[in-house]
Amino acid sequence: MNAQGKVYLVGAGLGNVGYLTVKALQLLAQAEVLIYDALVDDQLLQLVPENCLKLDVGKRGGKPSTPQAEINHLLVKHCQLGKQVVRLKSGDPFIFGRSAAEMKVLMAHNCRFEVVPGISSSYAAPLLAGIPLTDPNISSCFAVFTAHEPEKLDWEALARLETLVILMGGKQLSVIVQQLLHYGRSPQTPIAIVKWAGTQKQQIWTSDLANIQIVTAGVSLSPVVMIIGEVVALREQLNAKIEIEFPALDMLPDQPLLGKTILVTRSAGQSSNARDHLATLGANVIEMPTLEISPPSSWEDLDQAIAHIADFDWLILTSTNGVEYFFARLATQGKDARALAGVKIAVVGEKTARSLAQQGLQPDFIPPNFIADSLVEHFPEPLQAKKVLFPRVETGGREVLVKEFTMKGADVVEVAAYESRCPQTISPDALKALQQQAVDVITFASSKTVQNFCQLLANHGGANLDSVCIASIGPLTSKACQQQFGRVDIEASEYTLEGLTQAIVQWAQR
Template identity: 40%
Template sequence: MLEAEENQGVVYLIGAGPGDPGLLTLRGRELLMQADIVVYDRLVHPAVLDYARPEALRIYVGKASARHTLTQEEINALLIRHAQEGKRVARLKGGDPFVFGRGGEEAEACRAAGVPYIVVPGITSAIAAPAYAGIPVTHRDAASSFCVITGHERDDGKESGRRTTGSAEGRRDWARLAHAADTLIFLMGVEALPEIVARLQEHGRDPQTPVALVQWGTWPQQRVVSGTLADIVDRIREAGLGPPAVCVVGEVVRLRERLRWFDDPQRQPLFGKRILVTRAREQASSLVELLRIRGAEVLEYPTIRIERLKDTNELDKALQSLNGYAWIVITSVNTVPVIAERLEALQLDARAFSMTKVAAIGPATANALREKLGIRADFVPTEAVAEALIDQWPDSEMRGKRVLLPRAREAREVLPERLRAMGAIVDVIPVYETVAVKLAEAVVENLMTGSIDAITFTASSTVKNLMQALSRGADDLEVRARLRSVCLAAIGPVTGQTLKEYGFEPTIVAEEHTIAGLVKALESYFAQRD
């Protein structure tokens, strides 16, 4: 594999896939994480950009019909200039860079300029979009071949963004294309659809041949319109479906009726719902994954960032004398990696807990203890709140017993107070803090346009920090008014109460105070509404 020499620039031509961020290849992610510059297209999912380093410069060069931010020649020059400055340039392209992605032109420009380049193939929308619509491009009973065709030939008007007749149009031999394969797949063909269906019928394709257009294939806003060559233009016009869309022509389209899965509300109960996740990025992955599996479009706005406290002396002393504690209470997943790190630094392991019982609030925290420390919690309350832990506390005699409570700096006092009321000696040691994150403009914009269906809150701190961030904006009152029309989903009663304290009645308070319980509550809510 070609790699750039030290201090030498390189261009990575990376296929970002058709949209679903899970379809980015491992190699593509690896090189994206190394890049100094990220040059990306309109159809690259924002979540893919999250793999880039925070300090990497992001440059948008998206193209849409009649709207180009930069011409192709300008993009070529941009890639070459940054690479010649010694930068690692990731050129992120929707789908596959060599399938109507102009990757070949960019590679030619790099070669001519003497700039090293690496090509990372991507999953093309020509196959992925039909697949997400439940349409296999081949099937032993329906099609043994497929052909991928551009619906938008090279623009001889030099990047005007409008389809113009030129010499390139002569390459389209419709008499040959009409019967080139059982399944015909047209990319970028929405504007040219009337011409495409007319030409195919003119050259012998049956007017009753099934046709489907898949708009925003693999994205949560995916839409599919089916018909035949005879009526698909009218159906598309009635549906108001526009680009980007993949057009599939052939008998395989009939299979959608029984193979539909991605946009099937029975299998994807949250399909098409746009849900804002306010959880800290360090914690958000499990919630984001569950929501996406169920078809939701997830917007991530971590209202808080988890920061470990630098002074670990107090925690280190406690861990070195754990056998002096009857119990250690772990209240959050965030505490577990801190303890794991300090045990390693102190050259200790799970044996340090041999004389100490472990209580964990919530199954997620218990799982983290098991996975990261190899410790099985002695006690996990049925509800993931401090009150439940005290109400169900298994040790009937706590007088004089020592309890270690490593936790967030700003945590509630209910737990240590009630343990002390039971006669326990409680050592509270802050090990991390939650830091507010500046409100992203995109969040306000989505709220103001009414395009957010639900906001999830997994802790009181996420409520507080979102409200504080909103209060610093000029549109505070109007944004807050918009919030009242959004489903506000709290993971449990404590978080729900915090919403009430800010003047908002929670739409959902999950009965099971876990991430899975929160997702289940969202499913039930939208199922009843829809």
């Protein structure tokens, strides 16, 4: 079996694209085979790639249906061919979705699979009809069941419950009414029937058990959801008018990275902003921390520098880690930002500047292009005889920067403010995606992330990265990528995380 094959049992929800989950949207965009149910809206079928194989296996009562054995065969067959298969089911896969049978077959054939929830009409239809299923005074619980085979139901027990939600019961309306009345429900018990819930064809009928068959006479009640109980009366009392939006495909949020899986290699705890931004653009984001930030082995040099902070002309900060650890240590020494009153501050990058702003300070200088290499070239004043404090990472820092400052006549005092190490373990999700060649792009925001990524991957069996796009935040990182991978596919024009994201978007659009 091809190791890349996988089946996704996906809930299509109500059919309205607006109620599709983000995960489902992403999977549809990268599906190679789509096996879908009868009640799946045609609009959802337009979300798959043009070359996706689409197979209709829908089951509708009283009409020719695809046997479950044939559906099982198709799932296994295409998975074993190495395809990404989306098994699209109306509603939620685990609510009358026959998923258990399909999962058992997939497991029996060692096929990988994943279940993705969807919005079920059992609770969405009452909501969109303006009917609360629970109420402190009249409904403390509700039961959901299918009336597809009414003879198998315990009607005596069901009749005692406050609120009933019935699926697949349109053709059994007379039996439902008869059984509930037989077991003691009042003829005046309110009932609502919602057809095609959440779609442009949605219709609602309300009455009571005694008259609902008269109200719906001659109407085709499929597919419908029935709600029975006093909560139905709340619809009129609340005068509920639930708005339903039907976005066209071209009105969906702009998601240029939809269907792309992007591996983000940032320090542990620092990748959330990058992740969230990429996710809003439609990407499936996997985080693989390649840096662990911690205090330095000794605070002695930094503490001594802080004790004589007034002797320095400039403070150089090249990262948010440098800012955070420097000011945290400043506080432990009983000082705050006021101690820097006579010291000018230079920072590298807008993100570092924002971190400094959180300390109530604005930088005196930010080099163009947001890279440290341009710091000396564009420095705003002569460096001759200037005393410069440079709190930096303990190992693997910017030796070239220090050398250039020194050549210009500056007295540079380097002190360890924090340490960055390679993690001992790799994220299981990241390793799995890499080894199964399920990653489209890997992002690198520093030379050290490149080096640590390669070390981690080598320590855990390696992976083929030939088809993966290598994305770099700037020239120094690109140099490390060239050394490790022999190539760089994307380099940000603006050397920030935002610039890197924009470069990835441009790559995807090409």
